[in-house]
Amino acid sequence: xxxxxxxxxxxxxxxxxxxxxxxxxxxxxxxxxxxxxxxxxxxxxxxxxxxxxxxxxxxxxxxxxxxxxxxxxxxxxxxxxxxxxxxxxxxxxxxxxxxxxxxxxxxxxxxxxxxxxxxxxxxxxxxxxxxxxxxxxxxxxxxxxxxxxxxxxxxxxxxxxxxxxxxxxxxxxxxxxxxxxxxxxxxxxxxxxxxxxxxxxxxxxxxxxxxxxx
Numbered sequence: 001x002x003x004x005x006x007x008x009x010x011x012x013x014x015x016x017x018x019x020x021x022x023x024x025x026x027x028x029x030x031x032x033x034x035x036x037x038x039x040x041x042x043x044x045x046x047x048x049x050x051x052x053x054x055x056x057x058x059x060x061x062x063x064x065x066x067x068x069x070x071x072x073x074x075x076x077x078x079x080x081x082x083x084x085x086x087x088x089x090x091x092x093x094x095x096x097x098x099x100x101x102x103x104x105x106x107x108x109x110x111x112x113x114x115x116x117x118x119x120x121x122x123x124x125x126x127x128x129x130x131x132x133x134x135x136x137x138x139x140x141x142x143x144x145x146x147x148x149x150x151x152x153x154x155x156x157x158x159x160x161x162x163x164x165x166x167x168x169x170x171x172x173x174x175x176x177x178x179x180x181x182x183x184x185x186x187x188x189x190x191x192x193x194x195x196x197x198x199x200x201x202x203x204x205x206x207x208x209x210x211x212x213x214x
Contacts, residue, residue, distance in 0.1 A: 013174055014076065014174070015084070016083065016176050016179060017083055017085070017171070017195075018082055018170060018179055018188070018193050019168060019169070019193065020168065020170070020192055021166050021194050021199040021202075021212060022211045023213055024167050024213070025167055025169045027187055028169055028188050029145075029156040029169060031185065031186040031187060032149055032156060032182075035147075035186065036148050039146050039147060039148050045145055045146075046143075046144045047141070047143050048066055048142045049139070049140075049142075051065040051137050051140070053135060053136075054200060055109060055134055055135050057134055058107065058108055059198070060074055060075040061074050061075070061108070061109075062075075062085065062196060063104070063107060064140075065093075068122055069090065069093075070092070070095070070104065071087075072088040072090075073087055074086055081193055083195060085195075088103075089103045089104070089107075091103070093121055094119045094122075096118065096119050097115045097120065100115060100120060108134075108135060110132065110135060112132060115128075136204065136206070138162055138204060140160065140161055141160040142157055142160075143157060143159075144156070144157040149182045149186070150179075150181045150185065151178050152172060152182045153171070154169075154171045155169070157169070159199075161199070162204060166199065
């Protein structure tokens with residue numbers, strides 16, 4: 001069976017991903033940029049402001065909000081150290097109470113008081129999060145540089161997590177062997193795979209563990 005052609009910024013079947021976070025990965029970033037084939041100008045450099053909703057009781061559902069839209073992905077499996085995540089739900093604010101009760105709140109794996117309003121704005125939802133002892137909203141700014149190495153979608157990024165800057169680098173594809181080759185080519189073999197949930201929890205102290213090269 002032929003491989004699926006991946007294009008940066010476009011949907012595909014569920015991909016496997018290596019990602020890590022630390023203070024810097026300058027050498028790997030340099031090699032990634034040199035090995036990359038040309039990519040569309042729109043992914044040369046991207047900025048975004050997002051809010052991640054962290055739950056002390058959940059490590060399998062990744063919830064983020066960008067431009068008033070909610071995106072939840074759920075962990076599927078790890079194969080050869082690479083994680084696979086699938087879309088769980090997408091929604092937009094204002095959001096109906098039924099959607100929050102049936103799709104969003106269960107993803108946090110916490111108990112929450114009954115919702116009283118029929119719809120909730122983003123600000124009202126974040127107020128619910130702030131009032132819950134097991135949940136925390138974390139503001140994240142991303143500056144991302146896109147590449148394509150060995151048919152894998154790659155990026156290097158500077159991430160502000162509640163104002164604390166860390167670096168991230170990743171490679172993702174539907175083909176595990178292509179990711180492995182990319183990690184070897186750019187010098188990331190043996191580096192810990194850390195997803196966004198884990199990285200943010202470590203930075204804010206919800207998990208007592210350092211990032212990859214600290």
